[in-house]
Amino acid sequence: VRLRRAWLFVHPDAVREILITQDRAFTKSPELRWARFTLGDGLLTNVSPDYRRRRALVQPSLHPKQLAGYAGIMARHAAETCGAWMPGQSIELHREMMQLTLRIVAEALFGAAIGPEADAISDAMDRNVLMFRRLVSPWGLLKALLPTPSNIGFLLARRRVIGTLRRFIRQRRSAPDAAGRDDLLSRLLRACEPGAGNNGKPGLTERQLIDECVTLFAAGHETTANALTFTLWLLAQHPDVAARLRAEVNSVLGPERLPGIDDVERLPLARAVLAESMRLYPPAWIQGRKAVIDCEVHGHRVPAGTVLFVSQWVTHRDPRWWPNAEQFDPDRFSDDQAGHTRPKWAYFPFGAGSRQCVGESFAWAEAILVLAVLIRRWSFTANSDRPLILDPGITLRPAHEVRLTVRPAQP
């Protein structure tokens, strides 16, 4: 096993320098190469010169202007999910949230319904995460290549996800209204046509199409599911905040109306609760970079080849910027003064700079609308005093089941 030195920068100025002002001095860290084994060569892992063109293909479908069309899908799936719960039922929250966000991404971005295979796809995504962990551990590649039941399970699960995506693609290509559609899948399919790229070639090969879809499918649902799980778990521990949030939602939406995109801005406490939850439990908790030239970061000389990290987990809990850093207090995001005195990059749940999350606006709208629909109808209590044990892998997720009991909320 070869030990390598890596640097962790925690100061917000260093975060800005690494991710924004000097981003051309860095490429993604070598660890992320391993994610190509699980996600393929999609936007998240792409470090080729073609990267900007590939991002420009995806970005318009996730632009804030497109969100109005997605809001109805987000709210409807949230209502269906929580409509199936029974009073007093103990739900496995993380599983529920994973399936909910999977259904939303499938319909919003791929125009397809995930039916009974939702469980199998969630399981496949879990195996992706486990495989990434195995790959970045010592002797990772060797461990991943052994014909163990878990490695074979990973390969079968990957085949299942790709099979589902191929079905979405086939259905779309043969749909009578295919030419008139303008969602993400249609844009990617148009890029596959001859002449869409340079010199009469397609702009995307079939393989790149699948890789881009697997990445968006994975990146587009797990992080948001984790954020919602952490948020509802925190609200179960803080019924006073849950009651205030429910009052906000009831005053904006009333007892029945499903929210639309205009409601996102009318629910400032919902946004603050989610922001505070992602401060304490950032679903993307660490990003690695490798210096491609000699440079200087926050006064430190960084030779080319150095691997360095910035971590939301560490910077978001730094008491220099966050008084009572361990405490859940959404009002710190409502309090304008505190927001103005804090350095901007003391908070970066969606990263920053040219590789900032392309799905940020989608994620905010989705999380706010889903939270509003769930909290209006149900109150959540933890089934035990067991603390939340975390599993910090490629994302930050709960290490075990998160069981909450749901009861009808009092308006």
Ligand code: HEM
């Ligand atoms: C709470 C939810 C989310 C969080 C916390 C989150 C966080 C992040 C972060 C920190 C990055 C930057 C990674 C880096 O710099 O190495 C990123 C990139 C990315 N995210 Fe998200 N994300 C979320 C939701 C989404 C959604 C909903 C989508 C798609 C619909 C998405 C798609 C992507 C993609 C494709 C990238 C790679 C972008 C690029 O390199 O150009 N994410 N995300």
